[in-house]
Amino acid sequence: MTDTTAGTLDTVRLTAWMDDVGLPGAGQPLVVTQLSGGAQNEIYDLRRGEHRSVLRIPPATAPADRDKGILREWRITRALDGTDVPHAGAVAVCDDPAVLGRVFFLMDYVDGWSPMQHQKQWPEPFAGDTAARAGLAFQLAEGIALLSRVDWRERGLHDLGRPEGFHDRQVQRWTGMFERIKGRELDGMDTATAWLRTHRPLDFIPGVMHGDYQWANVIYHHGDPARLAAIVDWEMGTIGDPKLDLAWMLRDWPDDTHDLEAASASYVDLRGMPSRDRLAAHYAEVSGRQVDDMDYYLVLAKWKLAIVLEQGFQRAGDNPKLRAFGAIVPRLMRSAGELAETTDYRG
Incomplete structure (x- = not known):
């Protein structure tokens, strides 16, 4: 059977x-x-x-x-x-x-392909056609832009999350998590945490959030042009600030995707992709949301992910995947602290 x-x-x-x-x-x-x-x-x-x-x-x-x-x-x-x-x-x-x-x-069932099947080598025609490959990134940004436009109250998701006080709770929740699992000091954490407490957005438009939006959680249709077939893995979904999804996607995106070393540092090949600013602008165009305060969300995304990964590292034991987070976390937290110190965003 x-x-x-x-x-x-x-x-x-x-x-x-x-x-x-x-x-x-x-x-x-x-x-x-x-x-x-x-x-x-x-x-x-x-x-x-x-x-x-x-x-x-x-x-x-x-x-x-x-x-x-x-x-x-x-x-x-x-x-x-x-x-x-x-x-x-x-x-x-x-x-x-x-x-x-x-x-x-x-x-x-969705008939398509995942970037995780290819990682450092895009399938054809995206491997050899830079213009076609750019479409993958624009479609990635467009997916959460469309998600941010969903009328969550009309769709019966009014009690899925608590958008009121969303940013205050982010800092409280994740600093509390870090204190419970703390096994070492992280350079940049105090700077980023203090900055987040005093620079949160004055207001935001609540919407549906994926919660872990990245290449690993999307599927594309086969062939050219690039077309997003499905966003998957919704276990972190909530009602909150959708621009955090965009920052989660862009947190490690290099300023210059023609910088071969920077563009190759991601778990997928970002060489020749659109810049972070172009993708943020595309998100703004599709979603109708302004992105002038994106530095705040990038600090939050880097800071939060560092704490999430640190939790895995502190309970890693002999797990090589979790132990690998040990080197990633300090770099990520330092990046959050440095961005907090250098950004012109004032909240």
Whole structure:
């Protein structure tokens, strides 16, 4: 009934549930292929006749609150249906852990490619065509610009987050996190933290945030021109300040993408890409939001990510991936402190 890559899924129960909720393909064999698995979620490709979907479920050993995270992802995914935000459409959700041991949901299968499949080498035609490659970056910026325009109240996301006091809570939450896990001093942290407390935006327009927007969390359609097919992995989604998503995307973007050393420092090849300012301007044009205060958001993004990665480093043990954060964090925090000291932005 299934192939041998179904991981820990009980495909008999899954098939019965799919029939109960009226999904297409009743009576046909279910073919399950595990696409990825980790501490956050396991992801499976489901094929039943001509119908194809993707299942997201926490692993059996994940903390109980991961079930809430899955339902949060489902809620955002369903709310985006009918909008112009590229995403995988909502198919069905199961909030009964008795079916597969954890709650889970199904979304549409997206036929495309991820930058993480290629990393330092773009697929053709983007490898050899600089103009075509620039389109990948503009589409990346456009994805969150479109997200920022979603009417979150109309889409039923009014209680997804608390936009009031968003920036105050960012500083409080992440300084508190750092104090709990602190194992070393970080140069630039005191400077960046003090600056963030006194330079937060006077006001902002709340909107839907992805929360971890970067090359790793998007899928592109095949071929030229560059077209964003879907934004994925919504577990950090909330209602907050969407411009932080833009800064998260641009935090390590070099000022000059023709500087081969700087452009090659990213986990993808940024050589010949549009400049950070051009991408911010494109975001502003599509979103209708001003970006004159982008330095504030860049300081916040660098500072916050440094603390997030430091948390991983402090609990790394023998994990080589987490231990690698040990060298990244100080550079990131120093960069946040230096930008805070040199920017002309006054809030």
